[in-house]
Amino acid sequence: MSYEKRLRSPTIKDVAEAAGVSSATVSYVLNNLNKVTPEVDAHVRRIARELGYQRNRAATALKTGRSHAIGCIVPSLVSPVFPEITQAVQLRAEEHGFATFVIDSGGGVQREAQAARTLFTHGVDGAVAVLSTHSSITDPPLFPLVAIDRQIVGLDSVQADHHTGGRLMAEHAFALGHRKIGLLSGEQDLASSRERRDGFLEGARGRLDIVWDIHVPLLSTLPREATRAIARRKVSLIACVNDLVAISALSVLRKEGIDVPSEVSVIGFDDMQWSAWPLIGLTTIRQPLAELGRRAVDLLIRRLDEPKSEIENMVLPVSLVQRASTAPFPSPHGC
Amino acid sequence: MSYEKRLRSPTIKDVAEAAGVSSATVSYVLNNLNKVTPEVDAHVRRIARELGYQRNRAATALKTGRSHAIGCIVPSLVSPVFPEITQAVQLRAEEHGFATFVIDSGGGVQREAQAARTLFTHGVDGAVAVLSTHSSITDPPLFPLVAIDRQIVGLDSVQADHHTGGRLMAEHAFALGHRKIGLLSGEQDLASSRERRDGFLEGARGRLDIVWDIHVPLLSTLPREATRAIARRKVSLIACVNDLVAISALSVLRKEGIDVPSEVSVIGFDDMQWSAWPLIGLTTIRQPLAELGRRAVDLLIRRLDEPKSEIENMVLPVSLVQRASTAPFPSPHGC
DNA sequence: CAAATTCGTTTAAACGTATAAACGAACTGC
DNA sequence: GCAGTTCGTTTATACGTTTAAACGAATTTG
Numbered sequence: 001m002s003y004e005k006r007l008r009s010p011t012i013k014d015v016a017e018a019a020g021v022s023s024a025t026v027s028y029v030l031n032n033l034n035k036v037t038p039e040v041d042a043h044v045r046r047i048a049r050e051l052g053y054q055r056n057r058a059a060t061a062l063k064t065g066r067s068h069a070i071g072c073i074v075p076s077l078v079s080p081v082f083p084e085i086t087q088a089v090q091l092r093a094e095e096h097g098f099a100t101f102v103i104d105s106g107g108g109v110q111r112e113a114q115a116a117r118t119l120f121t122h123g124v125d126g127a128v129a130v131l132s133t134h135s136s137i138t139d140p141p142l143f144p145l146v147a148i149d150r151q152i153v154g155l156d157s158v159q160a161d162h163h164t165g166g167r168l169m170a171e172h173a174f175a176l177g178h179r180k181i182g183l184l185s186g187e188q189d190l191a192s193s194r195e196r197r198d199g200f201l202e203g204a205r206g207r208l209d210i211v212w213d214i215h216v217p218l219l220s221t222l223p224r225e226a227t228r229a230i231a232r233r234k235v236s237l238i239a240c241v242n243d244l245v246a247i248s249a250l251s252v253l254r255k256e257g258i259d260v261p262s263e264v265s266v267i268g269f270d271d272m273q274w275s276a277w278p279l280i281g282l283t284t285i286r287q288p289l290a291e292l293g294r295r296a297v298d299l300l301i302r303r304l305d306e307p308k309s310e311i312e313n314m315v316l317p318v319s320l321v322q323r324a325s326t327a328p329f330p331s332p333h334g335c
Numbered sequence: 336m337s338y339e340k341r342l343r344s345p346t347i348k349d350v351a352e353a354a355g356v357s358s359a360t361v362s363y364v365l366n367n368l369n370k371v372t373p374e375v376d377a378h379v380r381r382i383a384r385e386l387g388y389q390r391n392r393a394a395t396a397l398k399t400g401r402s403h404a405i406g407c408i409v410p411s412l413v414s415p416v417f418p419e420i421t422q423a424v425q426l427r428a429e430e431h432g433f434a435t436f437v438i439d440s441g442g443g444v445q446r447e448a449q450a451a452r453t454l455f456t457h458g459v460d461g462a463v464a465v466l467s468t469h470s471s472i473t474d475p476p477l478f479p480l481v482a483i484d485r486q487i488v489g490l491d492s493v494q495a496d497h498h499t500g501g502r503l504m505a506e507h508a509f510a511l512g513h514r515k516i517g518l519l520s521g522e523q524d525l526a527s528s529r530e531r532r533d534g535f536l537e538g539a540r541g542r543l544d545i546v547w548d549i550h551v552p553l554l555s556t557l558p559r560e561a562t563r564a565i566a567r568r569k570v571s572l573i574a575c576v577n578d579l580v581a582i583s584a585l586s587v588l589r590k591e592g593i594d595v596p597s598e599v600s601v602i603g604f605d606d607m608q609w610s611a612w613p614l615i616g617l618t619t620i621r622q623p624l625a626e627l628g629r630r631a632v633d634l635l636i637r638r639l640d641e642p643k644s645e646i647e648n649m650v651l652p653v654s655l656v657q658r659a660s661t662a663p664f665p666s667p668h669g670c
Numbered sequence: 671c672a673a674a675t676t677c678g679t680t681t682a683a684a685c686g687t688a689t690a691a692a693c694g695a696a697c698t699g700c
Numbered sequence: 701g702c703a704g705t706t707c708g709t710t711t712a713t714a715c716g717t718t719t720a721a722a723c724g725a726a727t728t729t730g
Contacts, residue, residue, distance in 0.1 A: 009455075009477075011716055022680045027718060036678065058396035058458045059716035062685050067393065069436075069457060077412070077422040078608065087412040087439050099457050101404075102437035104422050120344075122404060122434050123393045142344075220612065251613040273413065274609055277555065278586040346686055357710045362688060371708065394686035397715050 010051040019047040030055065061123050069099045070300060071119035071127030075107035080244060080272030081289055082130065085148060088293030089128055096301050098125070107132060116142055126304055128296040133189060144303045146296045149192060151313055156299040158292050158314045162192045165285040165318040166199020169239050169267050172283070172320055174207055177329045178237040178265065183213040184226060184249060186241035193218075193241050196269060200239055211235045222248045231256050236264060236329045243268035243275045243284055250280070250325065261327035271321055281324030288316050345386040354382040365390065396458050404434045405635060406454035406462030410442035415579060415607030416624055417465065420483060423628030424463055431636050433460070442467060451477055461639055463631040468524060479638045481631045485526060486648055491634040493627050493649045497527045500620040500653040501534020504574050504602050507618070507655055509542055512664045513572040513600065518548040519561060519584060521576035528553075528576050531604060535574055546570045557583045566591050571599060571664045578603035578610045578619055585615070585660065596662035606656055616659030623651050 012030070016023040021040065028035040029044040036044075061067040072089045074082040090100040101124055103115040109132055119127055119142075126144035131152065147157040173181060181204065186193030197213075204210060212229045216222055218241065222230075230238065230252050240246035246268030250260060258264055268275060271286035295314055302309060347365070351358040356379065363370040364379040371379070396402040407424045409417040425435040436459055438450040444467055454462055454477075461479035466487065482492040508516060516539065521528030532548075539545060547564045551557055553576065557565075565573065565587050575581035581603030585595060593599055603610060606621035630649055637644060 012718095013716075023717080024680060024682095024719075025678085028679090031718085040678085054452065054456050056397070056458065056716055057456050058393045058402065059685090060718075061393035062391070062397050062687085062715090063717045063719085065685080067457075077418040077425075079418075083412040083414075083418045086437075090412075090437070090439055094453075099436060099453050100438075101434060102421075102425070103435075104425055117389065118429075118434050121389050121392050122402075123391065247612060247614060254614065277582060279582055279589065279615065347688095348686075358687080359689075359710060359712095360708085363709090366688080375708085391686050394715090395688075397685090397717085398687045398689090400715085 010053045011056070012053070015044065015048050015051055015053050018051060019044050066125055067123040068097055069101060069122070069124045070297070071101045071103060071115075071124045071129070073103045073105050073112060073115045073119075073127060073129035073131070075105055075130055075132070077102070077104045080274065081270055081287070084273070084289040085130070085293040085296075088290035089297055092294040092297040096297065098297075098301075119143070126300045128293070128300055133191070144300060144307070146300045146303070148292055148296050151191070154311070156303060156312050158295045158299065158316065159192070160287040160292065160318050161315050162195035162318075163199035163202075165269060165287075166196040166201075167203035168199075168285055168318065168320045169196075169269070170200045170203025170208060172267065172322070172326065173237050173239065173265075174203075176237075176265065176326060179207075179209055179329075180211050180235045180237075181208050182211055182229060182235035182238040184222070184238060184240040184245050185213060185215050186218050186245075187215055190218075196241055216241070216245060218242060218244065220244050220248055222252060227252050230258075233258065233264075237326070238264060238266050240266065240268050243270045243272045243282060246282055246284070246325075247275075247280060250282070260325055262331045265326040265329065267326055276323070278324075283323045283326040284321055285318050286321050287318055291316055345388045346391070347388070350379065350383050350386055350388050353386060354379050401460055402458040403432055404436060404457070404459045405632070406436045406438060406450075406459045406464070408438045408440050408447060408450050408454075408462060408464035408466070410440055410465055410467070412437070412439045415609065416605055416622070419608070419624040420465070420628040423625035424632055427629040427632040431632065433632075433636075454478070461635045463628070463635055468526070479635060479642070481635045481638070483627055483631050489646070491638060491647050493630045493634065493651065494527070495622040495627065495653050496650050497530035497653075498534035498537075500604060500622075501531040501536075502538035503534075503620055503653065503655045504531075504604070505535045505538025505543060507602065507657075507661065508572050508574065508600075509538075511572075511600065511661060514542075514544055514664075515546050515570045515572075516543050517546055517564060517570035517573045519557070519573060519575045519580050520548060520550050521553050521580075522550055525553075531576055551576070551580060553577060553579065555579050555583055557587060562587050565593075568593065568599075572661070573599060573601050575601065575603050578605045578607045578617060581617055581619070581660075582610075582615060585617070595660055597666045600661040600664065602661055611656075611658070613659075618658045618661040619656050621654050621656050623653070626651055 012023050012026050016026045025036055026044055029041050057067060070093055072086055074086055077083055086102055093100045101119055105112045105115045112131060128146045128148055130148045131150060145155055147155045149159050151157045185197040188194045211234050214226050214229060216226050238249050240249055246266050249266055253260055253264055260266055268282045268284035271284045275282040275284050299312060347358050347361050351361045360371055361379055364376050392402060405428055407421055409421055412418055421437055428435045436454055440447045440450045447466060463481045463483055465483045466485060480490055482490045484494050486492045520532040523529045546569050549561050549564060551561050573584050575584055581601050584601055588595055588599060595601055603617045603619040606619045610617040610619050634647060
């Protein structure tokens with residue numbers, strides 16, 4: 001514990017003294033409370049600027065209980081989707097005058113709880129979070145909390161319209177003429193994976209033939225069962241629970257010497273930024289990631305201002321982005 | 336401003352009262368100062384746990400000037416490399432008992448200064464940062480600051496050994512039998528780009544023929560000049576300033592119908608996580624990104640503990656990762 | 671013209687914690 | 701058995717800010 005205190009920077013008292021007024025006056029000016037004469041106001045502001053005064057948030061936080069900081073808990077910063085959400089969260093928070101504590105929870109339930117406690121002792125006013133399916137930090141939450149990409153009882157939430165996204169995939173497949181379909185669904189305990197699959201099945205009902213439907217983990221390597229199914233060449237289109245899985249499918253196809261899209265089309269979900277690379281060119285369903293982050297912050301701010309307002313569960317629209325990985329079937333040029 | 340204060344949680348005084356001791360005693364216990372009898376110690380801890388006491392960092396920060404929080408400024412969270420650094424920073428900070436304020440500065444000099452001010456008013460004890468070449472926040476820094484991936488006078492720093500990395504590229508090219516080389520260097524005002532290029536030139540001297548050497552911006556689209564040079568097919572290996580540029584080169588080659596690696600080899604720099612995808616399989620120079628983040632935090636903590644210690648500029652080793660994008664030349668199987 | 675009202679400013683107390691200083695009890699040693 | 705020492709605990713104050721309350725001067729009102 002042997003180190004210097006932070007550089008002593010001018011306090012409100014220093015400003016008051018230099019301006020020849022009381023510290024209360026300075027506080028009133030700096031908080032724009034319109035309680036002082038224009039001349040004094042201008043004078044105080046000038047002195048404050050000259051002295052390079054910076055408000056000490058710790059003191060403010062202690063006195064008012066508000067820190068003007070929010071937390072943002074994500075399962076991983078090294079991921080195709082969360083950084084984009086996080087970036088948007090931070091930017092929007094800044095627009096509202098809030099700083100952001102980002103915490104990479106690693107995805108576990110305990111670590112999420114730990115993250116929440118950390119945020120609490122550091123006095124955040126609230127947080128937005130991408131939580132695991134059954135998180136323990138919600139009951140009771142230590143502070144106002146907005147769930148992203150999940151709906152959790154008692155919390156405001158924002159998520160993409162996974163169901164419609166699934167349906168769009170099916171409609172796109174049908175419109176291109178595909179009939180024999182392979183499905184790489186995610187584990188069905190995750191609501192978003194389930195909804196995507198349900199949406200697809202709804203869009204497929206009566207007109208698409210689901211030849212196989214394999215539940216795979218959301219990783220970049222596919223289980224044996226999946227690679228075998230792909231190699232068997234019984235389908236002309238593979239619909240995947242997300243882009244990461246779709247890219248794994250692409251690489252299996254490549255290894256098997258099956259051309260995309262002339263022999264098999266592939267469609268993903270998320271539109272993570274690398275899906276747009278020409279080298280990959282994945283047709284996919286775009287989630288409005290940045291918008292999710294922004295809306296989450298807006299909901300949080302609203303909850304802070306009006307704690308009693310009704311809980312809101314937002315669902316944002318998704319859209320199909322067509323790229324090089326899907327093509328009409330049967331292929332006009334033949335194989 | 337019409338909302339409730341944070342849920343009142345038990346204070347040190349509540350604990351003191353419940354335990355039948357003074358608040359000072361509780362403070363001594365909670366800070367592990369070994370000033371109280373074992374019985375009292377145990378008793379206080381039990382009560383604190385029972386009441387669910389959580390230290391109010393704002394009060395601590397106000398009193399001691401230490402917040403146990405650090406900042407982490409990066410140019411962008413949506414990037415192939417910074418999230419990995421950020422993640423490591425946060426994890427290591429947590430091990431040291433520090434929370435992390437992450438700020439996406441957007442890369443501009445002003446915004447970096449703004450970020451630093453934000454961190455300052457929120458009372459961070461210090462920060463690690465990936466700064467733009469000539470940042471204005473360094474003089475004088477508002478708090479201890481460690482530079483990542485750049486060396487800045489007066490600051491501790493951690494960076495990868497770009498020069499050796501460049502040399503490794505050249506040696507790999509030579510060892511595979513390549514002689515005609517194309518270089519996609521970065522803009523030379525960035526030190527790391529310059530060092531990578533210098534290292535390559537040193538490794539190439541007298542044995543590799545640099546057919547062209549184009550300075551490109553570090554984006555995922557190449558300038559016209561570069562795509563033309565690639566299409567002209569005068570080289571058998573293209574060495575790129577980073578993986579993003581390398582992947583752009585790969586996609587130009589693909590479009591031109593030039594096979595990789597049998598006709599042209601490509602080598603990148605960074606080893607961002609998507610370079611390892613089978614679909615891409617980029618040979619590259621690995622930067623120890625996580626290690627950069629961890630070391631930066633360690634340096635920062637050290638500076639906090641020993642403000643007078645000598646400034647340290649760490650250089651971490653890099654290594655070659657061979658994947659599918661490079662092959663011997665001339666190709667043993669012919670074209 | 672005295673009393674009441676308004677307005678701008680100051681005084682003073684609090685937020686929760688850390689810690690120097692004061693305190694008192696239990697030892698030590700002669 | 702008493703001065704000196706040690707040790708565990710408490711008292712009291714400060715950190716920088718906010719804000720209710722007090723204050724006094726200027727203005728309005730009856």
